[in-house]
Amino acid sequence: MYRPEKVQAYLTSISESRSPVEDALKRNIFKYGLWLLGIPAIIYGAIDRGVAAFSGPVFDVTDVSYCLIGLVILLGWVCIGLAEDHSDGTILKAAQSIDSAIAPASEYIAQQTYRLPFPYLCQVYHLLNVQHLEDIHRFSLGNLKVVKVSDFQATQEGGKIRFETMLDSPFNVLRMWRNPVVEVELTIHSPHQIELKVPTYGQKFIRVLFNVLPLNDKEHHLSIQLFSNLAWPKELLKAILIVASSLTLLEDLPYLNHLARRNYDRLFSQTSEKRRSSQAMQLFHRYADLYNGSWKYRQMQLLDN
Structure with missing residues (x-):
């Protein structure tokens, strides 16, 4: 059953301003969590292209190049990392x-x-x-x-x-x-x-x-x-x-x-x-x-x- 008071309560709750500390903590979790998830994703892509390059009867140069590009991106991703916030x-x-x-x-x-x-x-x-x-x-x-x-x-x-x-x-x-x-x-x-x-x-x-x-x-x-x-x-x-x-x-x-x-x-x-x-x-x-x-x-x- 449609209950407008519940919908209004939900809209009010998501529109309420959060404290700056809470927002900063959630940004940290999202930003650094996303960076961590990027590492296995890039590794998986590089391995997948490397396996594909050698699995066929003919050596696939394109897949090898994708694999190397993935490894270079991974190296840069890990080495560059995420800068600390020294704003204050x-x-x-x-x-x-x-x-x-x-x-x-x-x-x-x-x-x-x-x-x-x-x-x-x-x-x-x-x-x-x-x-x-x-x-x-x-x-x-x-x-x-x-x-x-x-x-x-x-x-x-x-x-x-x-x-x-x-x-x-x-x-x-x-x-x-x-x-x-x-x-x-x-x-x-x-x-x-x-x-x-x-x-x-x-x-x-x-x-x-x-x-x-x-x-x-x-x-x-x-x-x-x-x-x-x-x-x-x-x-x-x-x-x-x-x-x-x-x-x-x-x-x-x-x-x-x-x-x-x-x-x-x-x-x-x-x-x-x-x-x-x-x-x-x-x-x-x-x-x-x-x-x-x-x-x-x-x-x-x-x-x-």
């Missing part, structure tokens, strides 16, 4: 100002920066909540499970937590890089820098540095720096990691919006009983102990330097 130099400069020598330049893959309409503390709470990897990123991480927290260490500037994760599905795409069960590290390096380190095969790793730069009480900049020592072509690894980081941040937006609607200052004043019952939040509680009450002054001081 202010964000990049601010991110570099709090960067440290955690990862060598030779392992640098890419950097993405976004201006998010959420308070700074919401992002910190989100990044330091180990359980959100299982709850919020159920789709992008393929039902990854947080098995247990194996170790916690407090440091002068923050702390480090190690937790065991398991790939619950045999079809999880992450099995390309890592064992089904690995120990992941999450580290606070400063009030504005958090590191996630994921081990891969052959004692290699993928490392993500989150630089959280507060602007005011309602907005912050998020810089995601990607590093890895995997022996993969850098452009290929760059495209894969940017698609992955864009997808996970796209999943984060409703969660961050939910946190922003809460009284997030109360997150810093949880009772000791509640703290002891949550191992997954130990790193956030450490952050709260170090920076509660002074974070507004520290963030503004940092941005003025």
Whole structure:
């Protein structure tokens, strides 16, 4: 039965303006995803023409030329890759100002920066909540499970937590890089820098540095720096990691919006009983102990330097 109210509701939903961050993330997924899909498509075309050239009784020069053209296009496609967006130099400069020598330049893959309409503390709470990897990123991480927290260490500037994760599905795409069960590290390096380190095969790793730069009480900049020592072509690894980081941040937006609607200052004043019952939040509680009450002054001081 024709229902005009449903049609109108649909037209209204698709015509609503999306946030600039959401649009940018979807563009990243489309652009880099399309580039990744182009590689097997070109390889298939080159192989198909090569097989056709030698399958007949007579050597076909035309098919050979098509095969060579395909290989040249593939070489250019992979080598040229996709340029990073450095349009906002202010964000990049601010991110570099709090960067440290955690990862060598030779392992640098890419950097993405976004201006998010959420308070700074919401992002910190989100990044330091180990359980959100299982709850919020159920789709992008393929039902990854947080098995247990194996170790916690407090440091002068923050702390480090190690937790065991398991790939619950045999079809999880992450099995390309890592064992089904690995120990992941999450580290606070400063009030504005958090590191996630994921081990891969052959004692290699993928490392993500989150630089959280507060602007005011309602907005912050998020810089995601990607590093890895995997022996993969850098452009290929760059495209894969940017698609992955864009997808996970796209999943984060409703969660961050939910946190922003809460009284997030109360997150810093949880009772000791509640703290002891949550191992997954130990790193956030450490952050709260170090920076509660002074974070507004520290963030503004940092941005003025």
